Amino acid sequence: xxxxxxxxxxxxxxxxxxxxxxxxxxxxxxxxxxxxxxxxxxxxxxxxxxxxxxxxxxxxxxxxxxxxxxxxxxxxxxxxxxxxxxxxxxxxxxxxxxxxxxxxxxxxxxxxxxxxxxxxxxxxxxxxxxxxxxxxxxxxxxxxxxxxxxxxxxxxxxxxxxxxxxxxxxxxxxxxxxxxxxxxxxxxxxxxxxxxxxxxxxxxxxxxxxxxxxxxxxxxxxxxxxxxxxxxxxxxxxxxxxxxxxxxxxxxxxxxxxxxxxxxxxxxxxxxxxxxxxxxxxxxxxxxxxxxxxxxxxxxxxxxxxxxxxxxxxxxxxxxxxxxxxxxxxxxxxxxxxxxxxxxxxxxxxxxxxxxxxxxxxxxxxxxxxxxxxxxxxxxxxxxxxxxxxxxxxxxxxxxxxxxxxxxxxxxxxxxxxxxxxxxxxxxxxxxxxxxxxxxxxxxxxxxxxxxxxxxxxxxxxxxxxxxxxxxxxxxxxxxxxxxxxxxxxxxxxxxxxxxxxxxxxxxxxxxxxxxxxxxxxxxxxxxxxxxxx
Numbered sequence: 001x002x003x004x005x006x007x008x009x010x011x012x013x014x015x016x017x018x019x020x021x022x023x024x025x026x027x028x029x030x031x032x033x034x035x036x037x038x039x040x041x042x043x044x045x046x047x048x049x050x051x052x053x054x055x056x057x058x059x060x061x062x063x064x065x066x067x068x069x070x071x072x073x074x075x076x077x078x079x080x081x082x083x084x085x086x087x088x089x090x091x092x093x094x095x096x097x098x099x100x101x102x103x104x105x106x107x108x109x110x111x112x113x114x115x116x117x118x119x120x121x122x123x124x125x126x127x128x129x130x131x132x133x134x135x136x137x138x139x140x141x142x143x144x145x146x147x148x149x150x151x152x153x154x155x156x157x158x159x160x161x162x163x164x165x166x167x168x169x170x171x172x173x174x175x176x177x178x179x180x181x182x183x184x185x186x187x188x189x190x191x192x193x194x195x196x197x198x199x200x201x202x203x204x205x206x207x208x209x210x211x212x213x214x215x216x217x218x219x220x221x222x223x224x225x226x227x228x229x230x231x232x233x234x235x236x237x238x239x240x241x242x243x244x245x246x247x248x249x250x251x252x253x254x255x256x257x258x259x260x261x262x263x264x265x266x267x268x269x270x271x272x273x274x275x276x277x278x279x280x281x282x283x284x285x286x287x288x289x290x291x292x293x294x295x296x297x298x299x300x301x302x303x304x305x306x307x308x309x310x311x312x313x314x315x316x317x318x319x320x321x322x323x324x325x326x327x328x329x330x331x332x333x334x335x336x337x338x339x340x341x342x343x344x345x346x347x348x349x350x351x352x353x354x355x356x357x358x359x360x361x362x363x364x365x366x367x368x369x370x371x372x373x374x375x376x377x378x379x380x381x382x383x384x385x386x387x388x389x390x391x392x393x394x395x396x397x398x399x400x401x402x403x404x405x406x407x408x409x410x411x412x413x414x415x416x417x418x419x420x421x422x423x424x425x426x427x428x429x430x431x432x433x434x435x436x437x438x439x440x441x442x443x444x445x446x447x448x449x450x451x452x453x454x455x456x457x458x459x460x461x462x463x464x465x466x467x468x469x470x471x472x473x474x475x476x477x478x479x480x481x482x483x484x485x486x487x488x489x490x491x492x493x494x495x496x497x498x499x500x501x502x503x504x505x506x507x508x509x510x511x512x513x514x515x516x517x518x519x520x521x522x523x524x525x526x527x528x529x530x531x532x533x534x
Contacts, residue, residue: 001026001027001036001050001059001070002023002025002026003023003025003026003027003068004021004022004023004024005024005181005183006019006020006253007183007252008144009022010253017253019253023083023084024083024140024144024146024181025083025140025179026081026082027059027068027079027080027081027179028079028080029050029055029057029076029078029079030077030078030079030080030164035050036048036049036050036059037049037051039058042202042203043202043203043204043454043460044063044064044202044204044217044219045060045062045063045199045200045201045202046061047059047060047061047200048061052076052077053076054074054075054076055072055073055075055076055172056072056073057070057071057072057079058071058073060198060200062198062202062229063202063460063461064217064229064230064231064260065198065199065229065230066180066181066228066229066230066247066250066259067149067178067180067195067198068179068180069176069177069178069198069199070176070177070178071175071176072172072173072174072176073174074172074174075172075174076172077172078165078166078172078173079165079166079173079177080162080163080164081138081148081162081163081179082161082162082163083140083161085140085142085144086140086141086161086162087139087140087158087161087162087163088139088140088141088158088161089137089138089158090136090137090139090148090156090157090158090163091131091136092133092136092137093133093135093136093137093147093188093192094137094188131155132153132154132168133150133153133154134149134152134153135147135148135150135195136148136149136150141161145182145188146179146180146181147178147179147180147181147182147195148165148177148178148179149176149177149178149180149192149195150165150173150175150176151175151196151223152168153168154166154167154168154177155168155169155170165177176198178195178198183248183250183251184248184249186246186248186249187247187249187250189246190228190244190246190259191247194225194226194227194228194247194261196223196224196225197221197223197224197226197227197263198221198222198227199219199220199227200220200221200222201219201220202217202218202219203218203219203220204216204217204460211270212269212270213269213270214267214268214269215267215269215460216264216265216266217264217265217460217461218263218264219263219264221263226261226262227261227262227263228244228247228259228261229259229260229265230250230257230259230260231257231258231259231260231265232252232254232255232257232461232462232463233255233256233257233258234254234267234463235258235265235267235463236267236268236269237260237266237267238266238267238268239265241260241262241265241266242260242262243258243259243260244259244261245259246259247259254462273493275404275494275497276327276331282328282331282332283332284332284333284334287325287328287329287334287337288334288337290328291325291329291337291340291341292337294321294322294341294344295322295340298344301347303347303348303350303351304351304354304356307351307357308351308356311369311378311379312352312357312358312369312372312379312382312391312395313379313380313382313387313390313391313394315352316349316352316392316393316394316398317394318348319345319348319394319395319397319398320345320394320397320398322341322342322344322345322398323341323342323345323397323398324401325337325341326339326342326344326345326401326402326405327401327405329341330405338405339405339406342402342405343402343406343410345399345401345402346399346402346406348398352435353399353432353435354435356370357370357371358370360438361373361383364385365451365452365453366385366442366452366453366456367388367392367438367439367442368382368383371383372384379391381469381471384469384470384471385456385469386467386468386469386470386471387467387469387480388442388443388456388457388469389443389444389456389457389465389467389484389485389489390467390484390485390487392439392443392488393443393484393485393487393488393489393490393491394487394491395439396436396439396440396488396492396494397487397490397491397494397495399436399495400491400495400497400498401494401498403495403498403499404498411432440492440495442456443455443457443488443492444458444488444489444492457485464479464485465479466478466479467479467480467481467485
């Protein structure tokens with residue numbers, strides 16, 4: 001497993017801030033060429049495994065953890081920590097319980113055979129001894145300082161500029177290993193203190209209060225002691241959360257990180273979803289001219305053919321333009337123009353709510369365009385789950401405006417139970433209703449279901465969305481457009497408001513956090529196992 005800490009390599013210019021990934025250290029089985037296998041994942045953590053014939057290492061990665069953790073099981077290859085710049089030294093950390101790990105032939109010696117943090121060179125053994133300890137200070141060839149923790153205590157020797165980990169007797173180590181960068185002198189002691197507990201899984205929940213949204217982050221921990229995690233600057237924590245000022249110096253592209261002690265903490269987001277932007281005045285004459293100009297040639301438009309020609313992105317933006325004009329006309333009392341624009345918006349959306357342009361993909365559990373499923377590059381990669389929240393946000397906004405201004409009668413109904421009162425996995429009231437509910441579920445599902453993952457594009461820890469779907473990218477992942485992502489979750493909120501369904505307001509969670517985060521500062525398909533949904 002390659003581990004990098006980017007801030008020392010940060011490059012800041014007038015146009016960009018970048019941190020190239022470099023594997024500062026690598027942790028794994030010495031001499032093994034086996035790749036990582038995903039064992040499981042949840043909203044805030046993932047578990048990977050690397051194994052050989054007799055040995056396996058399970059890695060636990062948790063958002064916000066200052067440590068990377070591995071559980072070593074079985075006998076066989078030694079475990080090694082390597083680095084691009086090499087490991088210059090590995091000594092027992094200051095204050096660690098260290099003892100001499102001299103060869104067995106020297107075990108009966110007394111006096112000069114006493115332990116020190118650096119070990120001893122014993123003339124009778126003909127070689128230097130190693131140190132057995134539970135915490136080690138690693139100095140890399142570039143001068144960077146890292147910590148290595150072992151439970152139970154382990155023997156660490158530097159061989160060929162690698163730190164090789166075995167048990168106290170020099171045999172295969174079985175237990176828990178943790179590595180962490182030391183970003184500051186004051187952080188070292190705090191890292192040592194909290195190294196005993198590690199997160200193996202997580203849980204996340206969102207609940208709406210009268211005037212805000214509360215997001216609760218939780219981790220299931222193993223080991224001993226209290227769990228220490230790192231919070232981003234936009235995590236406005238409540239509920240008496242205890243910070244650890246000694247665990248200081250960790251940085252990120254989003255700003256300095258704060259250490260939080262405890263396996264559960266809550267952040268509060270205050271936000272709302274108004275239909276209109278806060279403007280003091282609007283000019284009815286200008287709105288009337290815009291509406292009349294945009295709608296002058298719609299009578300002969302074949303909306304299905306136009307949707308096929310322009311694709312989901314272009315078609316959705318066109319529908320949203322009509323919807324925006326409808327909202328503006330309604331705000332200045334132009335009822336006829338508002339109805340005309342809302343009808344144009346609905347007409348532009350309706351081809352995407354039929355059976356011709358969108359299909360459900362059972363492999364990755366999502367709604368994709370027919371063109372995108374056939375060609376990975378069509379519709380800006382929609383078939384490979386690129387930009388779904390951008391694409392469908394425009395359709396959902398137009399549908400929300402049409403529902404609010406034209407009423408439920410504008411949507412086809414074939415059942416006595418309206419579509420907005422039925423669950424997304426069993427909608428059968430109308431074709432349009434079922435399609436809209438599926439689009440909402442594709443990008444903003446309130447919970448994981450059999451048919452859709454939870455909040456597909458949303459990064460709950462970072463507080464914004466990612467757009468790149470199944471595509472590999474040179475920069476890892478792409479956020480690309482904060483405004484369009486926020487617009488999607490805003491549209492979901494408006495659709496819930498227009499439908500009058502209080503339960504659907506849970507969908508405010510992705511939207512509200514997205515807007516708040518934007519104000520403050522890969523996976524490849526396999527033939528047999530597609531992996532987690534993008």
